[in-house]
Amino acid sequence: MSDDRRMVSDGDVYASEDEGRVYRASSYVPTAYDNLDVAPETEAYPDRGRDEGGYRVLDLPRVPKLSHVLGPSAIMLGASLGSGETLFWPVLIAQHGWVLYWAFFIGVLTQFFVNTEIQRWTLATSESIFRGFERLHRLWPLSFLVLGFISLGWPGWAASAANIGAIGLGIESLVLDLGAVQLDAWRLLGIVLMVLIWLTYQLTPLMYNVVERLQIVLVSLSVVFAIVLFVALGSVNELAKVPGGVASVGAIPPGSDIAVFLGGLAYAGAGGYLNLSQSLWVREKGYGMSRYQGRIKNPIVGDDPEPVQRDGFTFPPTVTNLRRWRGWWRLAQLEHFLTFVVGLLVAATMLMATAAEYAQGTTDDGVAMWTEVVAPQVGAFGSALLFATLFLALLTTEYAIIESFVRNSADVIYELYGRGAGWSLPRIFWGLLTVFILWGIVILSLPIAIEQPFSLLVISAAMSGVMMWPYTVLLLVVNTRRLPEHTQPGWFRVVTQWWASGFFGYFSVLLIGNVFANTLGLAAFDTDPAVIGSGVGGYALFAAFVAVELAVIATSVRGKRTKRDTVDQADESAWYLP
Template structure:
């Protein structure tokens, strides 16, 4: 439709924005102001903390229980800081840049990554199922729930479980999955419930770990931990690239599969996500969730609004996510190093979830034993909370977007799929818990996340290069995405070789 400005006829305002293949064009509307989205008069520091920060906390809650609580302490406990710590730092930096690029697409279109990938040749019939399979194969095993079940068993009984009691551990793990169901079911808005839960969990966990580490860990070990994070050095003798790859993959989240946790920027209302809708909880009112995203015209007002949204995104990811991930990795690893030094023992894959609590309990009494068990259970539960919900959310988002028939059956209410599917998934994960030890399950998941780094950065390059001009990445952003492919891809190749051949391709 043509517009008239000062008596002159201007070009018609577009109503569609074609992007990629096999999916309908994006709708077109103006970017909202952040104040409109968050219902505040102005966005200051208080408002950023109170309303804007959130999606990064969900991602941080996931990350702390994988690399930070299991794989990092396991590697440092056996091999020390130097030669291991720099892998943590490089991984966290690369992953945060990658998260920005995933979220850039969400913020510019309101489409979550699993849906956006369907716009990449050869189309959604390949990319949507492939992405779901890659994601599910990495995270369906439930290693975090199993680890939390170990800690919960010890909390209840006051001792570690015996080999013939493993089934009780698994039942407790399944019970924790049911708690996740209740948290989401009782919510008015699922993402907000997860944010608030992680505000409490992550805040309490980091506070307790800071107090414990300051109280008992010598400053020499603190210095070794910090030095290890910033000192490039050859990996320790005897460590394999697969072990380092597990650490790299689950430092700061899940390397190439980080996109699975970026859906929450849509539900939070970042950018065009505000125009698309969100998944409401069972207690909330039915909300419209558009199956196709929306984007914006390149106008002065929209360029200004985009810059504002992009600054808020960087605050959420670099300050909260990156900063929290580095602190969350440092504290458990220096605590583990201290425990190994004072006890003369090293953790095994079987006892990593409870090793620190057991050893510190022997040194400082039952109070410390129970405190660290509680920390371990909450850490691993926060991770399983985010992962389990993401398994359900990504499948729901994908099915809702690509299937008009399903939308008709659901009467455009994705909750009618989301909650029944969550119950089905509890049964599936309950069966997967029987496959291996928690740390083994998590290491498999981490290396499968590295597999995702071989292709998804290229998918993002395709999508983001076709966004409206103000939202497109700068050239050096593409360089960072290629570095993600090279760094995490190296570790996946080693993992795949060791899995097939039975011995490490690279051993340092």
């Protein structure tokens, strides 16, 4: 062991109890940014690409305990509970049995690796993943902003939560006469929920903190209610079928709706535009180099703003910093796995088991299955518990979706246009939040706008699944070509991203071909799950998919080889899942 390695103690790597507790309320350390050294353009530091912006050099902060940094993944879990885990997957399992459970299980694990790779860029550079994509080309973050609005801009989750709440309260058929306007009670409830969400952001200067704390409460209640519902309705025997479902890898029952299936894959977790928020949530919390970036404060009730620098921070590859990186990377993965993966597998499996027992073979959508098929079978107490569970899950998701869309979009707009125009990031955030809430209220107020909320959610989910293909590809390019050896993904991680891009790419091709053939009447683009038997256009789509995947594999391999053995003692940064 070298002298440098012997001289580094645990106290140099890990934060004290007092220092670590600061992270519970998120942490920010101001810097004299303009006086800091700019990272040299060598292999030991992130590659800025064609962008003129250079990274500033500081030591990586010491590593706190897991209990000090819980939060970002709880918001992500909240974004997941009311989507695939409440409406999509229980319906799929009820319709086709546990033979499809493999796709949920693999989808959750795949999103674990995708989400932590999204975090990687921010941990290492303090920049959002959108800024990382912008360093490749400015059209990428703009494209995801547009796709994000298409997939999340319709308040389907608020509509579904309000619909469930109204049915549970027995007021679903009530119409309120508001003078010139007559409004269904469930629509008014949805509007009230949107307003309440907006009001919570006005409670504290640090808007992230109130979102995190409320989401932790809502998520905890949702998971507990799902478990209690599962036990109370006696669906334990269904769990014996879960191992068989996990082992049925690749099985897709004939007649499966590919849009619903792709939506389920995307929402085996948060999905789509929502996943990219993981970067911004860990930045707000202060993970890794993000501790030097400012947090977004409420411009109405907040105090002095904290700057978010366009060009982030990086650390010199000393032994101390390399060991700190290993600690931060281990911490980020544990926080995401124990909160997001375990929470999803527990809560969603409980709900799937209940749906499989009480709604086997249903042809209804998610909302109708629970309210019209399951609820009448489980008695007054079971029905009340069911409605409470569904309402909490859907409300939690709607809250997280608003937070995610606004935070992502504010970052994109600010970096592409606002910063150069002298706009304030907090004001962009607050303005987008207000406009997005008002947009949702307008949509909920139009009687003809939402008659079938679940069908809108299918479109939203399918679009989210398609969106995940390009950004898993870009993640791999950014993290293997732009990050130095000691913060790059290891080979195991690279393979997981090959898998993720192939996974979402394959099902995206199936959906695109399905839309061309069945919706647009272009039979030549029909795509068969076995590939063989597709139309001519379908073969072309699969050929394009294979070409993209081969290019991604070649690019990432080249990036790994180029950076190999360019940083002394880089092995000090490695963990089990580097």
